[in-house]
Amino acid sequence: MSLLCGHTGQRDDARLRSMAKQARHKGLHKITHIHFKNLHLAYAADSCSSELAGIAQNEHSLIAIAGIPRCTNKTLLEKLTSGGIEDLLGSLTGSYIGVIHHQNQTYLIRDKSGRRTLFYHDNSIDLSFGTETRMLYKAASFSPSILPSSLAQYLAFSYVPGENTMLDGIKEMMSGSYYNAQKREQYRYFLPEDDPKIECDDWVTEFRNRFQNSIERTRPNGMNDFAVFLSGGIDSSIVTSALAEMYGAEKVKTFGVHFGERFPNELEHIRTVAKYTGVECEEVEVNPKSFLPCLHEIVDHLNDPIGDPVTMPNYLLAKHVAAQGYHGVYNGEGGDPIFGGPKNMTMLLHHWYGSKQSENHREKAYLASYRRSYEEINHVLTPEWQRKINAEQDLEAILSPMFRTAQPESFLKKLLIINMRQKGAHLILPKVERMLGAHGLTPLSPLFDESLIQLCMQLPGEHILKNGIEKIILKQAYRGRLPDSIIDRPKSGMRVPVHFWMKGEMKRYVRKVLSKKNLDTTGIFDPKRVKQLLNYETNEGPGRYGLKLWMLLTFELWREKVFEPD
Amino acid sequence: MKCPECNHYHKRGKDGMKCLRCERRFIFDPKKHANGGKGLTDAYFIKCIEKLSRNGTYFFTEDELYCFMAQQTRPGMAGCIIGAFIITAIITGGLHLMMALGIWPAFFVLPILVLMAVKISNSVLSRKKWAKYLRHWQQMTDNNAHKDNHLSAMLTTPQLLEKPSQANEPDIYDYGAAKLLICEHDIQVDWLVKNGFHAENGIVIISENFYPQYLTEQVQELIKNNPDLDIYTLHNSGSNGESMIGRLQNPLNNWGLGSLKIVDLGLSSEHLLKAKLNKKIIEQYNGDFPVHGIAYHQFHPVLNHCLLHGVTFTAAYATLYSSIDSGGSSGFGVSGDFG
Numbered sequence: 034m035s036l037l038c039g040h041t042g043q044r045d046d047a048r049l050r051s052m053a054k055q056a057r058h059k060g061l062h063k064i065t066h067i068h069f070k071n072l073h074l075a076y077a078a079d080s081c082s083s084e085l086a087g088i089a090q091n092e093h094s095l096i097a098i099a100g101i102p103r104c105t106n107k108t109l110l111e112k113l114t115s116g117g118i119e120d121l122l123g124s125l126t127g128s129y130i131g132v133i134h135h136q137n138q139t140y141l142i143r144d145k146s147g148r149r150t151l152f153y154h155d156n157s158i159d160l161s162f163g164t165e166t167r168m169l170y171k172a173a174s175f176s177p178s179i180l181p182s183s184l185a186q187y188l189a190f191s192y193v194p195g196e197n198t199m200l201d202g203i204k205e206m207m208s209g210s211y212y213n214a215q216k217r218e219q220y221r222y223f224l225p226e227d228d229p230k231i232e233c234d235d236w237v238t239e240f241r242n243r244f245q246n247s248i249e250r251t252r253p254n255g256m257n258d259f260a261v262f263l264s265g266g267i268d269s270s271i272v273t274s275a276l277a278e279m280y281g282a283e284k285v286k287t288f289g290v291h292f293g294e295r296f297p298n299e300l301e302h303i304r305t306v307a308k309y310t311g312v313e314c315e316e317v318e319v320n321p322k323s324f325l326p327c328l329h330e331i332v333d334h335l336n337d338p339i340g341d342p343v344t345m346p347n348y349l350l351a352k353h354v355a356a357q358g359y360h361g362v363y364n365g366e367g368g369d370p371i372f373g374g375p376k377n378m379t380m381l382l383h384h385w386y387g388s389k390q391s392e393n394h395r396e397k398a399y400l401a402s403y404r405r406s407y408e409e410i411n412h413v414l415t416p417e418w419q420r421k422i423n424a425e426q427d428l429e430a431i432l433s434p435m436f437r438t439a440q441p442e443s444f445l446k447k448l449l450i451i452n453m454r455q456k457g458a459h460l461i462l463p464k465v466e467r468m469l470g471a472h473g474l475t476p477l478s479p480l481f482d483e484s485l486i487q488l489c490m491q492l493p494g495e496h497i498l499k500n501g502i503e504k505i506i507l508k509q510a511y512r513g514r515l516p517d518s519i520i521d522r523p524k525s526g527m528r529v530p531v532h533f534w535m536k537g538e539m540k541r542y543v544r545k546v547l548s549k550k551n552l553d554t555t556g557i558f559d560p561k562r563v564k565q566l567l568n569y570e571t572n573e574g575p576g577r578y579g580l581k582l583w584m585l586l587t588f589e590l591w592r593e594k595v596f597e598p599d
Numbered sequence: 600m601k602c603p604e605c606n607h608y609h610k611r612g613k614d615g616m617k618c619l620r621c622e623r624r625f626i627f628d629p630k631k632h633a634n635g636g637k638g639l640t641d642a643y644f645i646k647c648i649e650k651l652s653r654n655g656t657y658f659f660t661e662d663e664l665y666c667f668m669a670q671q672t673r674p675g676m677a678g679c680i681i682g683a684f685i686i687t688a689i690i691t692g693g694l695h696l697m698m699a700l701g702i703w704p705a706f707f708v709l710p711i712l713v714l715m716a717v718k719i720s721n722s723v724l725s726r727k728k729w730a731k732y733l734r735h736w737q738q739m740t741d742n743n744a745h746k747d748n749h750l751s752a753m754l755t756t757p758q759l760l761e762k763p764s765q766a767n768e769p770d771i772y773d774y775g776a777a778k779l780l781i782c783e784h785d786i787q788v789d790w791l792v793k794n795g796f797h798a799e800n801g802i803v804i805i806s807e808n809f810y811p812q813y814l815t816e817q818v819q820e821l822i823k824n825n826p827d828l829d830i831y832t833l834h835n836s837g838s839n840g841e842s843m844i845g846r847l848q849n850p851l852n853n854w855g856l857g858s859l860k861i862v863d864l865g866l867s868s869e870h871l872l873k874a875k876l877n878k879k880i881i882e883q884y885n886g887d888f889p890v891h892g893i894a895y896h897q898f899h900p901v902l903n904h905c906l907l908h909g910v911t912f913t914a915a916y917a918t919l920y921s922s923i924d925s926g927g928s929s930g931f932g933v934s935g936d937f938g
Contacts, residue, residue, distance in 0.1 A: 378776070381771060382776070382797050383798055384766050384771045385771070385803065385817065386763060386811065386814075387761040388758060390763065390764060408656070442768060443768055443769070444770055445770055445774065494774060495774070498774040499774060500774070500775040500776065500824070500825040500828070501776040571654075572653055573653045573654045573655075573656045574896075575896075575899070575900075
């Protein structure tokens with residue numbers, strides 16, 4: 034993961050050095066400091082950065098871009114000079130973030146699909162930006178405080194969607210958007226739902242071609258040996274199959290995870306895929322003994338809290354892979370939000386049955402379908418924090434524009450847009466970017482590609498969801514290239530056994546972090562309710578205690594890191 | 600008895616049927632509304648509803664509440680026998696004093712009382728009596744100045760009759776479903792849908808009677824267009840329930856599912872024999888024990904497991920409560936993966 038940070042306004046070398054020093058991620062090359070007009074930035078590439086990444090400048094304009102950007106014809110500066118910011122961004126593909134100074138305007142940019150993340154703080158005097166939130170909140174001038182609406186969103190989704198982060202004043206770039214520092218607003222430049230309709234006789238071949246092109250474009254220069262995170266699900270399996278077909282099975286090594294013999298795992302499917310495609314496969318066990326000593330570190334690397342337990346196996350597997358000398362890891366991240374998503378059927382069926390529907394019934398149903406801690410907002414927060422939250426404004430309002438938009442016309446496509454722009458760009462891809470970056474690895478996610486997002490918006494719905502089965506196009510394209518047992522298996526997901534660990538090996542740890550004393554000091558969570566959760570005795574609905582406790586634990590560890598660093 | 604409103608302890612008889620502190624009018628009189636040898640109080644009734652609905656997070660049926668209460672209010676046999684010994688000691692002690700004839704009266708009194716104790720311990724609240732109690736509660740709360748909404752989550756009449764409002768998007772029904780569950784009774788559809796079972800499992804639920812009626816066409820389309828559709832049935836343990844699949848497959852009736860494979864997730868007499876339900880409660884239903892008499896919080900993970908693994912209700916029940924691999928809405932944290 035490359036480094037990019039800086040600020041506008043008066044040149045302040047100490048400030049810039051201090052920001053760059055906060056970089057936690059490994060594998061960075063030499064840091065370069067650049068001062069261009071009122072823009073001051075630090076940049077460092079990583080081993081996977083493409084040749085387009087780096088700094089380009091002329092007398093009037095500067096482009097600093099990090100990651101694996103691709104652009105056909107012309108150089109970026111020529112493109113910017115001749116067509117302006119929108120023209121330049123329109124021609125860029127790949128995974129990147131950047132900062133641009135052009136015609137006395139400063140812009141921050143994020144790639145079309147949202148594979149890379151960039152944070153910023155704009156106090157109206159100057160703008161600071163960085164690849165990590167700590168580069169911003171550690172600044173002497175910044176006084177961190179928790180944004181109540183973000184806390185509500187975290188409880189509902191397990192991450193903070195949209196442009197806000199957990200810290201008031203620090204924002205995250207949205208996917209396919211640029212920020213104009215003078216106008217202090219983000220603008221979306223990638224709107225595949227508005228693309229004119231295209232005709233195609235063979236969508237399956239079209240998908241396969243675009244997917245293989247994406248794999249090739251994602252491939253860092255000089256990479257000839259490929260590491261793949263293989264879960265045994267359809268997405269990472271087709272990535273494995275395509276890599277083996279394109280570059281040779283002997284060049285591909287897969288890594289799978291399991292949680293010990295006591296718990297169900299996906300090893301059978303992982304081995305099936307490896308055997309069928311002829312690639313090597315290594316299995317790594319993850320358990321509390323291996324992750325508890327580094328849980329603080331994991332949360333620190335997440336930047337903004339992400340309460341999804343799958344972060345932890347991602348982190349440990351990345352550590353294992355990095356130790357074998359790899360610089361990048363292919364994965365199937367993104368297949369879910371673009372071509373599937375467990376909430377699609379739930380939301381469609383919500384419309385099948387009659388009953389009195391409130392004005393925001395879709396938003397409410399969507400929030401409930403997330404099955405994280407939405408219902409806990411009225412229980413686990415202290416009355417003081419509950420008063421700071423307005424469910425309608427803080428939760429439903431972030432979904433309403435996407436449900437009420439005229440384009441796309443299809444309800445399924447609306448759901449996919451929500452999946453891509455919220456869950457994909459603010460949870461799934463950032464999670465893998467940060468957990469891999471912690472070990473100097475670059476995530477290579479060919480399924481979360483702008484050309485596939487554009488294809489998804491064009492595809493007839495039955496190629497995405499048919500007879501209640503999702504990801505139809507992926508299955509059609511890879512039937513015969515993968516065993517039927519993999520193609521036809523229902524979505525399973527990685528079942529991290531936090532429910533058992535929280536009352537077993539993690540019991541003491543979680544009770545210590547969520548102790549009454551700690552909770553009383555911060556005043557955010559109600560110790561009485563947390564105790565009920567710790568004792569698995571809320572006597573309400575399906576408990577989901579393990580997941581809820583994991584979310585609270587992650588939040589508390591993050592809060593300690595930010596507010597009590599010593 | 601305790602006032603459910605303000606928790607003030609109240610002596611019935613002495614203090615009357617109104618709470619002295621908050622003036623809440625009591626509905627049940629433990630002396631009149633006794634069952635299984637135990638008096639019924641308002642606080643206890645409300646506690647049962649809260650336990651059953653998991654503090655208001657689940658809708659429940661009338662049968663579910665009856666079975667839950669009947670199961671809860673049964674006095675234990677051990678307690679009854681100990682009680683019999685104490686009463687015997689008091690009675691025989693009195694007789695000894697009066698007759699000064701040694702211990703022989705105990706040989707007569709004790710067996711009689713133990714027999715009575717065993718009988719009491721085996722008795723359950725009858726459905727008929729319970730229905731009266733329930734109506735009494737409903738009438739009293741309707742007239743009561745105290746607003747009571749404890750039964751608002753109880754499903755009694757069909758609530759899904761009204762067709763959902765037309766969505767702006769044209770593709771709501773375009774993607775079908777992989778699973779269809781046909782219930783013997785309309786109330787079972789409400790029970791599952793209102794508790795979100797359909798959404799959680801991506802399953803279309805309809806009754807054998809085609810309720811809700813507005814879904815009839817969509818369900819027929821599902822059957823016609825999806826040759827791989829997984830069809831399940833859910834029914835009571837009676838003969839009508841157990842012959843349901845035959846009726847659905849009969850080409851002469853409205854369903855006419857012919858030779859389509861149907862997985863039976865309903866109750867059978869065999870299930871009831873193995874279930875941990877009180878046989879006296881089952882007897883109250885004369886062989887037609889309702890599947891919606893099982894508490895939803897126990898039923899829901901079992902049915903989830905059935906759908907996930909394609910196993911019968913009995914097999915799922917055994918697996919779920921004996922193994923760590925408790926699928927369905929098990930304890931496993933989250934459905935993230937590497938994509």
